[in-house]
Amino acid sequence: MPLSGCHYRRAARWLLPLLLLLLLASPLLRHRHAFLPRPPPSPHPPLPLPLPSPAITAAAAAGWPHLLPALLHHPTPHLVVEAKNGLGNRLRALASAMAVAARLRRPLVLVWLPDLHCNCSFGALFAPPHPFALCEAAVDAKELSPRRFQLYNYMRPEPGAVKDAPVVVDEARHLWFKSGFVMNHPFGHFRHAQAYLQQLPPVRAVADRIVASRAMVGLHIRNVFDAPRDAATQRNTTGRKALHEATREYGAEGTLQLLRWRKAGHWSNFVPKIREMVAEDEAQRREKPGAPPLRFYLAADSAEAYTNLKQLFADRLVFTERSCPAERCDFRDCTGMLYSLVDMANLARTRLILGSGWSSYSEVAAYMGGADGRPLTMLMAGRDFGQIARSEPQLKPPTPAAVPPRVR
DSSP states (O other): OOOOHHHHHHHHHHHHHHHHHHHHHHHHHHOGGGGSOOOOOOOSSOOOOOOOOHHHHHHHHHOHHHHHHHHHTOSSOOEEEEEOSSHHHHHHHHHHHHHHHHHHTOOEEEEOOOOSSOOSOGGGTBOSOOSSEEEOSOOOGGGOOTTTEEEEEOOTTSTTOOTTOOOOOOTTSEEEEEESSOOSSTTTSHHHHHHHHTTOOBOHHHHTTOOOOTTSEEEEEOOSOSOOOSHHHHHOTTSHHHHHHHHHHHOHHHHHHHHHHHHHTOGGGTHHHHHHHHHHHHHHHHHSTTOOOOOEEEEESBHHHHHHHHHHHGGGEEOOOOOOSSSBSOOOSHHHHHHHHHHHHHHHTSSEEEEESSOHHHHHHHHHHOBTTBOOEEEEETTTBSSOOOOOTTOOOOOOOOOOOOOO
């Protein structure tokens, strides 16, 4: 039976809304990942940190015997970050904790105990005022009552430590975060932590030595294995004693990976890439006479790296002079940490970092110099250039993925 005009009008009333619904849904059908929850956007500007009370600030400065009872008697839940290991590890844990504390509207307490990895006080590196209470004395985690404290420890192989455990906040308890890594929390990643990292002003002795610019390329050459622990590991960085002490702290697998990536970070592995970039720069300058030559800011951990690269690229290198009394330039005393922060700040001022794998230092420098939650572009020795670091397929170095250069 032929359809009448009435039938057509009825069909149109059903078809038009259906077509409109399909049109609106088509982007979602084309992009199935649009159904997945997206990470929360980075706050811009970053949320301010609630300042701790004078009582908590004074108790933290007085040490653990005063800080613990002050926290137990304070009605406001705090976030306490116990930053561990070297400078890069500590800064990323601190910046992550700052971002989470700001989002939770909790005052922050930083526990920064100088040790063999970073034997320098926070105040000797970063200028006051600090937006958190600072405790630079040893703490006893056994005194943290589960009734009053949530404890998240990422520092394996310590007993009970679970790296990257998701942090689910109890609003009624203090949150204690012991880590050298970012917090696994929706607001703990560098997307949010970057802005807080960039808010930490260095002391004048560091700021006056920042000379790099966006016209430069940064070189972070990290070849020396592990931190100096004693007279033996200060002289022989890959001997039996050095490997034994590192294995006790990082575990056998972590030590093996660290050793492989330190070998990939040898200064000679950077030379072909530097020569390639110099050749490209010279070709571009022939087309544009008068353009300044490409320069590299060098941050290295051995006298050998400085000596040999200066001989090869003397007119292209910029670096901060320091004394290296032994075969290594990465001593972790306060003077060494000042130079380490100087180098980090200079690397952050460059436009591209040629970095070393398995290094929180390269990662933090890249994010310190990046923007909008993204790091500077970083190419890694042993992965993106030079001889490849051989390792098990399932193990990857914890560094930020290289992103396309951004026009500034």
